[in-house]
Amino acid sequence: xxxxxxxxxxxxxxxxxxxxxxxxxxxxxxxxxxxxxxxxxxxxxxxxxxxxxxxxxxxxxxxxxxxxxxxxxxxxxxxxxxxxxxxxxxxxxxxxxxxxxxxxxxxxxxxxxxxxxxxxxxxxxxxxxxxxxxxxxxxxxxxxxxxxxxxxxxxxxxxxxxxxxxxxxxxxxxxxxxxxxxxxxxxxxxxxxxxxxxxxxxxxxxxxxxxxxxxxxxxxxxxxxxxxxxxxxxxxxxxxxxxxxxxxxxxxxxxxxxxxxxxxxxxxxxxxxxxxxxxxxxxxxxxxxxxxxxxxxxxx
Amino acid sequence: xxxxxxxxxxxxxxxxxxxxxxxxxxxxxxxxxxxxxxxxxxxxxxxxxxxxxxxxxxxxxxxxxxxxxxxxxxxxxxxxxxxxxxxxxxxxxxxxxxxxxxxxxxxxxxxxxxxxxxxxxxxxxxxxxxxxxxxxxxxxxxxxxxxxxxxxxxxxxxxxxxxxxxxxxxxxxxxxxxxxxxxxxxxxxxxxxxxxxxxxxxxxxxxxxxxxxxxxxxxxxxxxxxxxxxxxxxxxxxxxxxxxxxxxxxxxxxxxxxxxxxxxxxxxxxxxxxxxxxxxxxxxxxxxxxxxxxxxxxxx
Numbered sequence: 105x106x107x108x109x110x111x112x113x114x115x116x117x118x119x120x121x122x123x124x125x126x127x128x129x130x131x132x133x134x135x136x137x138x139x140x141x142x143x144x145x146x147x148x149x150x151x152x153x154x155x156x157x158x159x160x161x162x163x164x165x166x167x168x169x170x171x172x173x174x175x176x177x178x179x180x181x182x183x184x185x186x187x188x189x190x191x192x193x194x195x196x197x198x199x200x201x202x203x204x205x206x207x208x209x210x211x212x213x214x215x216x217x218x219x220x221x222x223x224x225x226x227x228x229x230x231x232x233x234x235x236x237x238x239x240x241x242x243x244x245x246x247x248x249x250x251x252x253x254x255x256x257x258x259x260x261x262x263x264x265x266x267x268x269x270x271x272x273x274x275x276x277x278x279x280x281x282x283x284x285x286x287x288x289x290x291x292x293x294x295x296x297x298x299x300x301x302x303x304x305x306x307x308x309x310x311x312x313x314x315x316x317x318x319x320x321x322x323x324x325x326x327x328x329x330x331x332x333x334x335x336x337x338x339x340x341x342x343x344x345x346x347x348x349x350x351x352x353x354x355x356x357x358x359x360x361x362x363x364x365x366x367x368x369x370x371x372x373x374x375x376x377x378x379x380x381x382x383x384x385x386x387x388x389x390x391x392x393x394x395x396x397x398x399x400x401x402x403x404x
Numbered sequence: 405x406x407x408x409x410x411x412x413x414x415x416x417x418x419x420x421x422x423x424x425x426x427x428x429x430x431x432x433x434x435x436x437x438x439x440x441x442x443x444x445x446x447x448x449x450x451x452x453x454x455x456x457x458x459x460x461x462x463x464x465x466x467x468x469x470x471x472x473x474x475x476x477x478x479x480x481x482x483x484x485x486x487x488x489x490x491x492x493x494x495x496x497x498x499x500x501x502x503x504x505x506x507x508x509x510x511x512x513x514x515x516x517x518x519x520x521x522x523x524x525x526x527x528x529x530x531x532x533x534x535x536x537x538x539x540x541x542x543x544x545x546x547x548x549x550x551x552x553x554x555x556x557x558x559x560x561x562x563x564x565x566x567x568x569x570x571x572x573x574x575x576x577x578x579x580x581x582x583x584x585x586x587x588x589x590x591x592x593x594x595x596x597x598x599x600x601x602x603x604x605x606x607x608x609x610x611x612x613x614x615x616x617x618x619x620x621x622x623x624x625x626x627x628x629x630x631x632x633x634x635x636x637x638x639x640x641x642x643x644x645x646x647x648x649x650x651x652x653x654x655x656x657x658x659x660x661x662x663x664x665x666x667x668x669x670x671x672x673x674x675x676x677x678x679x680x681x682x683x684x685x686x687x688x689x690x691x692x693x694x695x696x697x698x699x700x701x702x703x704x
Contacts, residue, residue, distance in 0.1 A: 181623040208515045215508045217521045217554065254517065309701055316698050323481040324689030331702050390622030398616050400630050401609055 128378045129153045129371055133352040133358040135300075141344045148304040148363040152280035154370050161366040168373045169213035174249055175380040178387055180218045183248025185388035188293035191379060192244065192251040193372075196258050196346075197301030198339060202255045202362050206301065209369045210376070211252055220245050222229050223254040230282035236260040236278065237285050247293065250376075257282060258298075258346055265342045266335050279349040285353035295379050300343060301362040301371060305336055428678045429453045429671055434657040435651040435704065441644045448663040453669050461666040468673045469513035475680040476550055477571040480518045483548025485688035488593035491679060492551040493672075496558050496646075497601030498639060498664040499629050500611035501543055503554045509669045510676070511552055520545050523554040536578065537585050538559040547593065551677075557582060558598075558646055563640045566635050568700065579649040580636050586655035593677050596655035599642060599672060605636055 129235040132153045151178055155161040179189065193211075195203040204223075211219055222243040224321060231239045245251030261278050264270050286296050303311075312329060315321040332339075351357040359376060408448060426502060432453045438603040455461040478488065493511075495503040511519055531539045543549025561578050566568050586596050591684055603611075615621040632639070651657040658675060662668040 155509055184623050196577060204517060207517045211516045213513070214516070216511045216514070216516050216519050216521060216552075217504065217507045219516050221517045221519075221523075223517060244482050252516075261569065309704060313698060316694050316701070320687045321691070322692075322694075323484050323688050325690060325692070325697070328694050330697065330704070333701075333704060387620045388623050389619070390625060392622075392625070394616050394622075396624070397627065397630065401612055401616070401633075404609060404630070404633060 108222065110359070129374045129380045130358070133360060133371065133375070134348045135357040135359055137259050137351040137353070137356065139348060141348040142338050142350065143302065143347075143359075146302055146359050147359065148302045148307060148361045150361045151364060151367040151370075152253065152361070153374070154367045156218065158364070158366040163372045164370060165373065168370075168377060172213045172373065172377060172380065173215060174213045175377070175383075175385065176218050178385040179250075179380065180215075180248040181387045182385045183246075186386065187388075188246050188247040189295065189383055190245040190249050190251065190293060190384075191295045191297065191376070193376065194253045194256045194258070194296065194298040195301065196256065196262070196299070196343075197304060197362065198308060198336070199332055200308050200315075201301035201303045202365060202368050203301060205365060206299075206368060206372050207252055207254060210372045211250070213373065214250055218248065219252065220254045224256055224259060237281065239325055241285075244289070245293070257285070258293065258350075261338065261346050262342045265345075266293045266338045279346070283352055285355075286350070286352065290354035295383060297375055297379055298351075298355060298357045299375065300347060300357060300359050301368060302359050303362045308333060308336075371379050405427070417439060426645045429573045429674045430658070430678045433671065433675070435657040435659055437648070437651040437653070437656065439648060439674075441648040443602065443640050443644055443647075443659075446602055446659050446661065448607060448661045450661045451664060451667040452661070452671075453665045453674070458664070458666040459631045461670045464670060465673065472513045472673065472677060472680065473515060474501065475677070475683075475685065476514045476518050479550075479680065479683065479686040480515075480548040481687045482685045487685065488547040488686075489683055489685065490547050490549050490551065490593060491595045491597065491676070491683075492553065492589065493600065493622065493676065494553045494556045494558070494571060494596065494598040496556065496562070496643075497662065498603060498608060498617075498636070499599035499632060500608050501603045502600060502665060502668050505665060505674050506599075506668060507552055507554060510672045511550070513521075514550055518548065519550050519552065521552045522555065524556060524559060541585075544589070544594070546629040557585070558650075561646050562639065562642045565645075566638045570659070579646070582650050582653055583654075586650070586652065590654035592656060595683060597675055597679055598650075599675065600647060600657060600659050601668060602659050603662045607631060607663045608636075 105282075115397055129152065153166050160375070179187075182189070195206055197203055207221060211221065220243065224239070227239065238259045240253070243251070243253070260270075261275060261282070263276055264278075279326070289296055312325065312333070316326040347357045360371045360375075429452065455464050471656070479487075479491070482489070495506055496504055507521060511521065520543070524539070527536075529537065539552070540557045543551070543553070560570075561575060561582070564578075565575055589596055612625065612633070615625040649659045660668055660671045660675075
């Protein structure tokens with residue numbers, strides 16, 4: 105289905121994005137590790153593998169939400185008998201790329217009691233006294249949970265690079281540290297789904313202007329956003345390095361074109377769905393005699 | 405409206421439940437502090453203030469969900485400029501009373517990034533080494549958040565009383581400690597909404613049997629549930645004491661009849677709505693010159 109739909113929209117996610125017969129958006133959007141990444145070759149308005157348009161996407165989302173919630177319940181149920189598996193969705197992207205909107209619309213499909221959402225801001229003084237992965241390790245999902253990072257340890261090779269917050273040599277070692285860390289997570293049963301929400305420079309301008317035009321959105325805006333925007337090429341380069349150095353088999357990166365919000369939401373939901381379906385969590389069997397328990401209950 | 409609807413269903417929530425002209429379910433369901441509570445006088449199948457039936461309740465829920473989400477966003481936005489206010493929903497009730505279902509259906513209306521859900525289980529060895537409020541204090545909502553406790557510090561005067569886990573004298577001091585703790589929370593801007601989900605002994609039997617009948621629900625069942633059920637009168641008494649000793653002005657208790665799931669969900673949503681509307685959080689104003697920022701953005 106993904107391949108067919110992709111032909112329909114006539115657009116590709118990027119030069120490396122899957123091929124006929126490949127498995128879902130996981131293959132279409134995945135960044136192959138170790139190869140040079142040029143984000144200018146990925147069209148932020150494209151809709152690889154997606155529905156034909158906004159109406160179709162909105163229609164597709166309700167049944168997807170049900171399947172996500174059902175798989176989440178199974179994953180959680182399995183954890184009660186020792187299954188350590190869990191999912192960690194890492195959301196990264198330029199300002200206004202829709203990290204918050206994705207949490208609201210996609211993660212909103214799940215039962216909140218099985219979700220652990222963490223938005224990482226500028227590190228606190230205490231956090232700065234520890235190695236950069238320290239604060240991240242504390243917020244990992246427990247077995248059976250869906251964890252969501254709105255920003256993450258990648259900030260430590262993104263803004264840290266662009267703003268030269270650490271010496272270049274230390275920065276260079278961080279990519280390897282991230283890969284080791286994520287490999288350990290995978291070995292411990294964490295399915296790490298790293299999503300780069302890819303918007304265009306023009307779309308960011310429109311979204312920032314939209315925030316200025318609506319007084320109810322002024323709280324989301326601050327003057328620093330304009331200064332960060334001025335560093336767009338530097339951020340793009342930092343993202344390209346993170347994508348090419350840290351898209352491992354254990355924890356691949358996915359580039360989700362995000363100029364169209366309906367595609368972004370659909371694609372992240374679909375990515376989670378494909379990963380959860382691959383995990384195929386099952387309800388555990390009871391360790392009790394059903395008939396005996398029923399008889400005892402009926403006697404009360 | 406609440407009063408009119410209440411007449412329509414012809415049922416009362418309990419002997420103390422509000423009166424004509426009182427303000428919403430907050431008044432109808434509130435437990436007056438300091439008075440003797442007899443839970444047998446509250447009908448678990450009643451629907452005080454609620455819609456006429458299940459269909460009407462389901463219809464009412466969608467617009468309520470929108471209002472809840474909108475108020476939550478305002479609360480969160482206000483916190484970004486120093487407003488410390490937040491909400492803490494405490495859910496208590498016998499096994500199968502629907503604490504988990506309430507989180508799924510009611511809290512699911514909110515943006516997950518502004519929610520902090522914590523289910524309290526039997527205390528860990530580390531937790532047992534600390535005063536009983538220690539583990540609770542760590543999980544409180546931050547300013548702007550909606551916190552949800554699925555079970556809470558009240559377990560320390562419920563199961564702790566029924567199972568005699570602590571000496572009676574220490575137990576007696578806990579009620580006052582809880583009242584002091586919740587008063588401090590209120591003084592710090594926390595709106596504490598304590599809900600006792602009130603089901604009947606018969607309804608619990610049906611729900612436990614339902615779990616036995618469906619293999620996909622076996623993971624929710626354990627043999628201990630039947631033993632706990634045998635202590636029903638003791639638990640009821642423990643709840644009555646908690647309700648009468650800890651329904652303070654700073655943090656009142658609400659008894660939500662919970663045999664009908666549609667009423668339970670409606671009532672908890674309505675309670676949250678009334679509290680959030682009373683808070684009336686507002687989007688903060690921007691601290692920047694809109695025209696200047698717009699001009700700078702348009703130049704990029």
